[in-house]
Amino acid sequence: VFLERADHTFVGTHDGRPYVAPFSGNIIELCPVGALTSTAYRFRARPWDIEGSGSICTMCPSQCNVELTLRDDAKVVRVLARDNVEVDDGWLCDKGRFGYQSFGAADRITAPMVRDGGFLREVSWERALSEAARHLQRSGERTAALVGGGATNEEGFLVQRLLRDGLGSPHVDSRAAGRMFGPHARTLARRELSAKVSDIDHAGAILVLDTELVDEAPILDLRVRKAVRRNGARLVVASSRPSTLDPNAAATLRFAPGSAEAALAALAAALGSARAPGPVEYLAGSARANEASMEAAADVLRDAGDVVIVWGERVAAGERGGHALDALLAVASELGIGGRPESGLIEVPSGTNGRGLREVGCVPTLGPGLRDASGDGMTAAQIAASGELGALLLVEHELPSERLAAATAVVAFAKFPSEALTEHADVVFPAEIYPEKEGTVTHPDGRLQRVRQALGHAGEVRPGWHVLHDLCERLGVGFGALTAPMVTAQLAEAAPIYAGITLEEIGGLGVRWQEREAASGLQLEEISTAPLAVPPAPERGLLLAAAPTLWTGPEVEHSPSLRFLSTPARAEISVEDAREAGVENGDEVRLTVPAGVNGAAPEGSEILAIAAVRSAVPPGSVFVSGASVPDGPVSISPARQPVAAG
Secondary structure, three states, rough: OOOOOOHOOOOOOOOOOOOOOOOOHHHHHHHHOOOOOOOOOOOOHHHEEEEEEEEEEEEEEEEEEEEEEEEEEEEEEEEEEEOOOOOOOOOOOOHHHHHHOOOOOOOOOOOOOOEOOOEEEEEOHHHHHHHHHHHHHHHHHHEEEEEOOOOOOHHHHHHHHHHHHHHOOOOOOOOOOOOOOOHHHHHHHHHHHHHHOOOHHHOOOOEOOOOHHHHHHHHHHHHHHHHHHHHHEEEEEOOOOOOOOOOHEEEEOOOOOHHHHHHHHHHHHOOOOOOOOHHHHHHHOOOOOOOHHHHHHHHOOOOOOOOEEEEHHHHHHHOOOHHHHHHHHHHHHHOOHHHOOOOEEEOOOOOHHHHHEEEEEOEEEEEEEEHHHOOOOHHHHHHHOOOOOEEEEEEEEOOOHHHHOOOOEEEEEOOOOOOHHHHHHOEEEOOOOHOOOOEEEOOOOOEEEEEEEOOOOOOOOOHHHHHHHHHHHHHOOOOOOOOOOHHHHHHHHHHHHOOOOOOHOOOOOEEEEOOOOOHHOOOOOOOOOOEOOOOOOOOOOOOEEEOOOEEEEEEEEOOOOOOHOOOOOOEEEOOOHHHOOOOOOOOOOEEOOOOOOOOOOOOOOOEEEEEEEEOOOOOOEEEEEEOOOEEEEEEEEEOOOOOOOO
């Protein structure tokens, strides 16, 4: 309904409560005559002042196709959806729609900086590049690199080339979950096991596994809801944390944080897999799951026809991630996914371009094209926790101050300053915002998409690929690249699965590499039929897991339209656990992680959070959003002990 009058009119609700939702901005584009406008755009430009430019939003793994509204070729004043039925179906989340307000933030880094006299100072590019090359060369094979999900395929390719060929270091990673070895990566990339996004529309059943889509890939959340509502798809939600998709599900399944392996093994057993390492009752118990819920989930999936599994990267987290992937493939095999054209799996990575960075070699176990890499490289968690590394290269990736303090030198690409970089970085290069980038990213379903430059670079910002290639040149592994397409061509030559691909072929709608002839360059792995490993029982007591939220990051913090959605650390706990710990909803609580747990500091770690007591949270589980926490055992207590009367 419309509330207020004249130029104060706004869209409201019948009950008077504000309409706050991840997709509220779509109301603007749904207006058939353009009478609805956003306050962020209203009066910012006349129609003759603007022009549109297509690109890809890189703020989450949904990788929506967008049209950027530019004023005077100098400023993004609006972001609209650019319909691509195979990616976003014409929708756009509010982070992607309004996050552009961060592009022109006053505190954005727009010039290279070097530590001089104990402080970071702006310097010439020549000095910054020379300092960075000196730090990296001195560190040599002890150098490590962490690449954030906002990096393009070309940037990721150059980072791994710089580390492996230029410095002799195998320590490069972009995955939060840990190692994925070649056989699993290549098997999951096979065309017959890879679903397209549009396959969700026609699926008989959908399994959403250990991912909260509305926060991690919101457009996929809409796609799943559409399939259930319009096409009658039957939905199974299997996760540790209660999901917003639960009300739409035909069956829900809860398991302990970190127990995806056991839950998948139990589901395989319930489906009748000969690979199951035990009876359903035993395996469900190992996951702290309900046997009846496991059987109900199997009943929904069994004989459903086409099945699409949308699974989160955390399924493969930890030292037993490979066993969890074996169990996932056993479930897929039992459902006949490989033999149906509209069935398959889609992984939701933790970073926007997680799949592309893996395929170009930005993981310790794989080189370009998903070929096995040499050397025993460390994972992101091991790199962050190591006290024996030399220089640390961060490409659009953040680490806390205590992690950076252990490195002999820190070279970072960053958009905004942080306390950690201010204290410990030796060289900081200004990172591009996505309207300034030129290159490619890879959608979770394997679709290569083109990120097009729409804006000139702010201040002294240079293209990320250009800076990385300059460092490669200084270390003797450059290849004379003068343009972004030249880097793309070199990448296509180095990765057989991308062979021959060009930016022109990718075009405005993208192309799935699995559907090209060059996909035959993928080394096929025989899918195992051996019995699954017996999963360990979960640890006793409270188990902590991170709960990703869409409303975090510099795009939210620096956008006035989104800033109110950013919240402090919040801990979701069950009613029973809250009662035992003596805390109530809204109390400040202290979460204590023991020393050495999954990357925790040697002395352990503590964070303060606001308690959110939820009846849907299973006893024994704690989920924290808005803070970086290691998964594993945790204790919880009131942050402020009550004062005795007296």
